[in-house]
Structure formats: structure tokens, C-alpha cells
Amino acid sequence: MEHRSPDKSPDCAAWLDDHGDYLFKYAVFRLRDQTAAEDVVQETFLAAIKAYANFQGRGSERTWLVGIMKHKIMDHFRRVTREAPVGEGADVEDGPEHAELFQASGQWTGHWDPNHAPTDWQSTPSELIERSDFWRVFSDCLSPLPQRTASVFTLREVDGLNSDEICAMLNISANNLWVMLHRARLHLRNCLELNWFKRPES
Amino acid sequence: MAPNAYDKLKHSVRYFLLRRLPPCQQIVEQISDSMEHRLSLRERINLKLHLWICAWCQWYLEHLHLIRDAARSKGPDLTSGPSLSSEARERIKRATDINQ
Numbered sequence: 001m002e003h004r005s006p007d008k009s010p011d012c013a014a015w016l017d018d019h020g021d022y023l024f025k026y027a028v029f030r031l032r033d034q035t036a037a038e039d040v041v042q043e044t045f046l047a048a049i050k051a052y053a054n055f056q057g058r059g060s061e062r063t064w065l066v067g068i069m070k071h072k073i074m075d076h077f078r079r080v081t082r083e084a085p086v087g088e089g090a091d092v093e094d095g096p097e098h099a100e101l102f103q104a105s106g107q108w109t110g111h112w113d114p115n116h117a118p119t120d121w122q123s124t125p126s127e128l129i130e131r132s133d134f135w136r137v138f139s140d141c142l143s144p145l146p147q148r149t150a151s152v153f154t155l156r157e158v159d160g161l162n163s164d165e166i167c168a169m170l171n172i173s174a175n176n177l178w179v180m181l182h183r184a185r186l187h188l189r190n191c192l193e194l195n196w197f198k199r200p201e202s
Numbered sequence: 203m204a205p206n207a208y209d210k211l212k213h214s215v216r217y218f219l220l221r222r223l224p225p226c227q228q229i230v231e232q233i234s235d236s237m238e239h240r241l242s243l244r245e246r247i248n249l250k251l252h253l254w255i256c257a258w259c260q261w262y263l264e265h266l267h268l269i270r271d272a273a274r275s276k277g278p279d280l281t282s283g284p285s286l287s288s289e290a291r292e293r294i295k296r297a298t299d300i301n302q
Contacts, residue, residue: 012298016291024290025280038290045298102227110225118261125271134272135279158273163238174239182234189265 010052012045019062023069029139030073030154032147040076044069070159077151077169085171095149095183101190116190121197131196141191145184152177153184216255223252226259233263237270 023044027037047068048055055064101116103109112118128134142150152170155161167177223229229252232245241249253260286294 013295016286016294016298020291020294021285022280024286025283026278028284029278029280034284038286038294041286041290042294042297045294046301049298049301099227102225108220108225110227111220112226112258117258118265120261121265121268123268125268125275128268128272129276136282138273139278139283157270158278160274178235178238181238182231185234185266185269186230189262189269192269193265 010049012049015045015048015061015065019065022062023065026066026069027073030151031076032150036076040069040072043072047072074169081169081171095146096144096187097183098186098190118189119193119197137192137195141188141195142184145187149180149184152180153188156181219251219255223248226256229259230262233259233266237266
């Protein structure tokens, strides 16, 4: 195939070769659904073809494509929400509640069970992120959560979307969102601690 | 005050507060909420007092911020994980060819 000059028409085949896997992984990490991620990659390329005139080689191609994909991911959540609205409490009820982390009876009911209480990690954020298994464990730990809870957590804590944006996107109340985030944090923190900081015998 | 009496007093204050304040299970929810919006004055006071006497919840708070700071400091490592299947590639190629 004749190589097309980049400033004339978009070369979608080259995009697919150079950035297809990257964009796919980017989407899987946030959507936690491979089929949906494939669709979002396709929509990103289609939108990129239309918007190509505005790009014309200004800046990195990958950064430009990721920028488009972020919008397509949000569109995906909006569409899914329209088709199957999150009922008040639907996702919230599903996730693990982790009541076992707290004492169920006695005078200290509701306080940490000493066997499950947080320990001193003695870590800084940079030490955490430098762990070679950080993102793998992070992602594995999120997988038992309801898909939407895990996605919401990722958009909030990794991408830094604010609460209002996420609520509007999923059409849920702030209260509902806060419960989802709380459940995700309780679960993830415990899971990271078990993986990284707890002695195997405990 | 003799160290012994001071320790006793500290112990009593701690015990009193732990009995009166919301338990850890509620506090961890408020810790998470405090990362999303400003808590009410009452919640803020309860949280501060609870954290003052509970090392476990202090660590909990610290860990949530650690996780947030680490996760936002560097994008996810996208070198591993699943790749686009050849069928998906073909499908995308076809769809984009038609639209080009």
C-alpha cells in the first residue's frame, strides 16, 4: 500500500498498528469490559477521521487520539446508563460490604477487628507507584467489585474526574456515588494490604 | 501531674471518647466522604476527635491518600494486559475503511 502523507488524509491502518493496542488497554482499564473497549476504540478512530482536519500533525498523534477516546469513554457510560439506569442503590447493594473487617458484637461493636485493622505501611506514594506490580495488583483488586463501581473508582482516583462529572455521566445522586467510592476504597485498601504488607500467616 | 496520673487520665479520656464517638465502621465512611465533599461541622469534629485517639483510622486515612496520590502520579502501565484481537482489528479496519 502506498504510504500516505500524514498531512493529507488520515491513515487509519497506521493508527491501528501504532496505537490500537495502547488505546484498547487504556479503555479496558477504565471500562473493565473488552467488548465495550473494542467498540470505543472503533468510535475513537471514526471520530478521529472526522476531526483530522483540526489535528494535522500538531502535537503527538497518540495524545490526540487519547483525548478523543476520553470523550468516547464518557459517551459509552452515558449510553449504558440510558439503556440500563443505575437504580438508586442497585450497584451500591451489590458490592462487598466488608462487615467482617469490624467487630460484630461486644463493647467495641463497629470498631476495627484487630485482625483486619490497617497497619503501618511505611510507604510514600512514589514507593507505592514504583512497585513493579502496582497496576496489576490495583486492577486485580478491583475485579471483585461490581463493574460500574470499579469504573467509577478508576475515573475518580486515576483520572481525577470530579464527583459532579461522574454523577452527571451516570445519572446518579451524589450520595449514591459516595457510597460506591467508599465501598471501593474499603475493599481496595484491604486488598492492597493483604497483597503487599501483611505477613502471610495473619 | 505524676506520669502515672497523667497516663490514667489519658486512658480515661480515650476510653470516654471511643465510647461516645461513632465507631470506626462509620468513621471510615466519613473519611472517604471527606475526600469528596466538605463534611458538616459535627462530622468534622467527630472525625478529628476519633482520629486523635485511633491509630487504625489514622492509617486508613493515610492509605486512602497514598493510593490516590500514587494512582494520579503516573498513568496506568499499559504495556501488559490484553491486546486487540485480530478479529477486532479486522472489524475496526472494515468500519474505518467504509467511513474514510
